[in-house]
Amino acid sequence: MEPDIVNISRPLTAMARLQPDRPAIIFPREGRTLTFRQLDERSDRLAAGLGKIGIVRGTRTALLVPPGPELFALTFALFKAGAVPVFIDPGIGARNMKGCLAEARPEAFIGVPRAHLARRLLRWGRGSLRILVTVNGGRLWGGIPLEEIEASVPAGEFPAAATGRDETAAILFTSGSTGPPKGAVYSHGTFAAQVEALRLLYDIRPGEIDLPTFPLFALFAPALGMTALIPTMDFTRPGSVDPEAILGPAREYGATTMFGSPALLNRVGRYAAEHDITVPTLKRVISAGAPVPAAVLERFSRMLPPGGEIFTPYGATESLPVSSIGSREILGETRHATAEGRGICVGRPVTGLDLAIIPISDGPVAAWHDGLRLPPGEIGEITVRGPQVTTSYFARPEATLLAKITDPDGSVWHRMGDAGYLDEGGRVWFCGRKAHRVETARGRLFTIPVEGVFNAHPDVFRTALVGVGPRGEQLPVLCVELEKQVRRDQEERIRRELLELGSRYPHTADIGTILFHPAFPVDIRHNAKIFREKLALWAGRRVS
Numbered sequence: 001m002e003p004d005i006v007n008i009s010r011p012l013t014a015m016a017r018l019q020p021d022r023p024a025i026i027f028p029r030e031g032r033t034l035t036f037r038q039l040d041e042r043s044d045r046l047a048a049g050l051g052k053i054g055i056v057r058g059t060r061t062a063l064l065v066p067p068g069p070e071l072f073a074l075t076f077a078l079f080k081a082g083a084v085p086v087f088i089d090p091g092i093g094a095r096n097m098k099g100c101l102a103e104a105r106p107e108a109f110i111g112v113p114r115a116h117l118a119r120r121l122l123r124w125g126r127g128s129l130r131i132l133v134t135v136n137g138g139r140l141w142g143g144i145p146l147e148e149i150e151a152s153v154p155a156g157e158f159p160a161a162a163t164g165r166d167e168t169a170a171i172l173f174t175s176g177s178t179g180p181p182k183g184a185v186y187s188h189g190t191f192a193a194q195v196e197a198l199r200l201l202y203d204i205r206p207g208e209i210d211l212p213t214f215p216l217f218a219l220f221a222p223a224l225g226m227t228a229l230i231p232t233m234d235f236t237r238p239g240s241v242d243p244e245a246i247l248g249p250a251r252e253y254g255a256t257t258m259f260g261s262p263a264l265l266n267r268v269g270r271y272a273a274e275h276d277i278t279v280p281t282l283k284r285v286i287s288a289g290a291p292v293p294a295a296v297l298e299r300f301s302r303m304l305p306p307g308g309e310i311f312t313p314y315g316a317t318e319s320l321p322v323s324s325i326g327s328r329e330i331l332g333e334t335r336h337a338t339a340e341g342r343g344i345c346v347g348r349p350v351t352g353l354d355l356a357i358i359p360i361s362d363g364p365v366a367a368w369h370d371g372l373r374l375p376p377g378e379i380g381e382i383t384v385r386g387p388q389v390t391t392s393y394f395a396r397p398e399a400t401l402l403a404k405i406t407d408p409d410g411s412v413w414h415r416m417g418d419a420g421y422l423d424e425g426g427r428v429w430f431c432g433r434k435a436h437r438v439e440t441a442r443g444r445l446f447t448i449p450v451e452g453v454f455n456a457h458p459d460v461f462r463t464a465l466v467g468v469g470p471r472g473e474q475l476p477v478l479c480v481e482l483e484k485q486v487r488r489d490q491e492e493r494i495r496r497e498l499l500e501l502g503s504r505y506p507h508t509a510d511i512g513t514i515l516f517h518p519a520f521p522v523d524i525r526h527n528a529k530i531f532r533e534k535l536a537l538w539a540g541r542r543v544s
Contacts, residue, residue: 006165008191009043009079011223013160016040019206024222025072028249029232034069039076039222042069042150044158046077049149054108054131057082057161060171061108062101062125064090064115067215067230070135070146074110075219079169079188082161083108087216088173090115091236091524092181094122100173100181101125103395108133109143116141165189171394172216174317175525179435183394184318193387194320195223197350201324202284202311204257209281211255213238213246213264214525217286229253239263239527243271247279254281261526262292265310269300278303285310288320289526291344291430291448293455293462294335297327314346314430318403319389319414322355322382323347323428339456341449341505343420343429353386356413357421360434365415368407376424379446381434382416389414419446436532438467438476442510445476447532453501453508454478459486459494464520465511466536468543477513477539478502481520491516515542 015024020037027033034042055061061078063085065071078085086104088097101124108131109119116134119125120142132143139145163169169191171183198204198220206225212218215235221228229249233241238261246268250258260268265287272278282304292312300310310327313320325334325347334345349355357380358365358372365372374380383405391412392400405413419431432447439445450465461483467474482494495514502508517538523529 004165005162006188006192007079007082007160007163008169008188008195008223009076009160011195011225012036012043012076013040015206015222015225019225022207023227025069025228025230026253027068027230028252032069034072036222039072041155042073043076043080045150045153045155046073046146047080047158047160048153048156050077050083050133051081052152053133053144053149055081055083055133057163058168059083059108059131060086060104060106061110061131062086062088062104062106062129064088064109064111065135066112067218067235071215072219072222072228074135074146076222080158080160082163082167084168084170086171086173086183088181089175089236089525092173092176094118096176096181098122098124100183101128104171104173104183105395107131110135110146111143113137113141116143163188165192172317175523175529182396182399184390185392185394186390190388190390193352195220197321197352197388199224201313201321201350202257202286208256209253211246211250211258213241213258213260214289217259226257227253229255236524237527239267239522241267243268247272247277250279250282251277255279256281257284257286258282259286259288261289261528262287262296263522263527265292265300266296269296269303272303273299278305280305283308286313287311288313288315289523290528290530294331294338298331301327301331312346314428316416317390319384319386319416321350321388322353322384322416323349325427338452341453341507343431343446343449343452345423346420346428346430348425348427349384350386353384353388355422355428356383357381358383358415360419360437362434364401365405368405368413374421376422379419379421379431382418382420382428382430383413384416385411385413433532436465438465438474439471440467440474440476440510441472445507450476450478450508450511453505454480454498457494457498457501459483459490460498462520462530464530464532464535466532466539468536468540475513475543476511477515477536477543478511479515479517479520479535479539481517488516513543515539 016036024036024039105128110133134143169188170186173181208226210221210226211229313324315322357374451463454463464479521531521534
């Protein structure tokens, strides 16, 4: 019987044979292009060269290289070799980076000179690193130059490692926006399932042009047969992007697909509206990382051609995609329910995924049984299982125990850490992070249903519900960030109008404390997830 061999590099090789001379990656600023054949051949050569210095099947390898030709070629080379790249968002800060590397214990470190300088000064990976490779930096930093590794082997086809479906392919660290960063263990089967789910969900076809503004999503494009158009931007600050850096290449190269965080869509959409710019080739936009406000969807939709749509998949590092919904359904129907405090609809579960709502608890769940499933309409924790769902965290048994539930059939459920419910039609409604719920003397409040009511005010950019005081006796406080054009002297009027708005609904009627904040603290990866823990501390000081 033939073994179940899955290697996530194989789709690239298949596309190199199907469309060898088509651009796989375009770097507009540098004027550089790599065809599918060139990317496949270069990753073959690098896989062979890395093998000569000891980066082979199973070698955990920290990869700190910015988006560019080397990142793409090295990533696919590591997959081909069967090595295990460790992906850590550089925006999480030096202290978190050191902790992640100490936890992952990589044996190899591939980085640009700046990464090697930080490694030496801050002693990253001390005790585990034995192989160092420098990208575009010579030998000054103590590593073998990548160009020497590439030149050490002749060009030729490299046979991808015969990795199994359940064999570890990579370790992806979460952003740490809702707790310490954790390394989600990805198997080759996980990646393969994600690629297939995205292809089916959005009808992605070879030959399309993708403009990804998040590096990890850029790596999906070659596997899906799309050309990745890499914009010139600071990928750790999508909310501050130069809109022309997105709109210019999208129009020049005829982008058909784009991925962007809600913060990026907000900035680019405002600019496009002000300058009457459209992108007539852009038929689908995918946005994730946090809920996308209806106003942002409405504004950005105006620059799309007839039939173009914005999709907001729901998921997390540990499981993506879980569900998806399009802007037409949101703007035509669900936005009104959101404004009435019913949560945010994130669509129906994707094909092949099992989703259940279970009772909210903060401790581990020993074993799965169907009695855990809550009926439609009842808010609980969103829980999923399927081929694109990771089953553990690396070197974090306690975190794994809290986030995973083992089914008697051997499969593993992942607890999303999000509160939500299913409606009668099978759609999933998101109600906020489980850890952000506010427990008052009168009952439990969830962030998104409360904020949806107040976000409907035209002068409000966004709101955040936080609790002040001990759980069970918390004072619910509404933090408000106004639209930039609203003057400070309008705050008292807006406060009165928000209190009147809240009085219309039972779950918001008791919220009487409103604080205006100049700019919410947000996550580094998407610039969209609100750091409610920091806001709660700020609100506590203001209230006291």
